[in-house]
Amino acid sequence: MATRSRSPRAPAALTHVDAQGRPAMVDVSAKDVTARSATAQCKVAFPVAVAAQLRASGMRSNKGGIVDTAVIAGTMAAKRTHELIPFCHALPLDGVRIAIDWHGERELRIECTARTTARTGVEMEALTGATVAALTVYDMTKALSHAIVLGPAKLLGKQGGKRDFGKVG
Template sequence: MSRAAKPKLTHLDDEGRPAMVDVSAKAATTREARAECRVRFPAPVAAALRGSGLRSAKGGIVDTAVIAGTMAVKRTHELIPFCHPLPIDGVRIAIDWHGERELRIECAVKTTHRTGVEMEALTGATVAALTVYDMCKALSHAIVLGPAKLLGKRGGKRDFGSVG
């Protein structure tokens, strides 16, 4: 009877020190990931934002968050130490109301490379959420971000959740 291999952290070397994963032996394949982050507003702030068409004194909240999230996807490797720089083939960020008081931000990322884009999708969704917070904080500091979570990934060793 064989035992399943114990899961192991991939960013530690044999001595337990931090290390970037060597992906040179992997085949370049299409990789996709989708993540989301929520932004929850106090009721009066949500009502004011709905009435303004999601505009603040700083400008269009959704448009600015989409731009910030897209920039973050492309710079993930500069923010997270062991992420590989990746050629990003596509980014889609969707922002819409989920209920009366919550925005749902979804970020989908594609590449053709030797490693996946989960961190890029998560970074894009969370930076877009941080941008919404920044643009709305004059209305309230009681805005809550999260949860941020991976919804799905495809390509590589194993698929998870849904990317479409």
């Protein structure tokens, strides 16, 4: 049986630097406009007693509905990612969906899926939406404990562009 030898993949190069090594925005004008989507996740871990208290309250605090507020904040953040991260392109988002569910006894899992039809992907928008939603949960619950832990935040998947990765929700 013959084996195929694979040529080693060239190391990836940073894209947000110019030829002189200075910061630069990527020029995407030559890329095709295609449908693109990405899903990111950020977790929020609570001390056991705090998680029990939040479950008993139906995820409501003196500041209001925790999940509803986090969904709104995460959506707003995804839409404004280009204002927060210097070299992100302003993208016309076709949709942002944020799902927040308990994962185990004391951990919330926040997933953000962003979709666009554009020349560049929406990974940063999905990551921004998920992490700002997590920060909002923290803000609304920090009176109960400062031992709340955020993260990890990670990209679960992306579709469109040069390479697909993982699974998009």
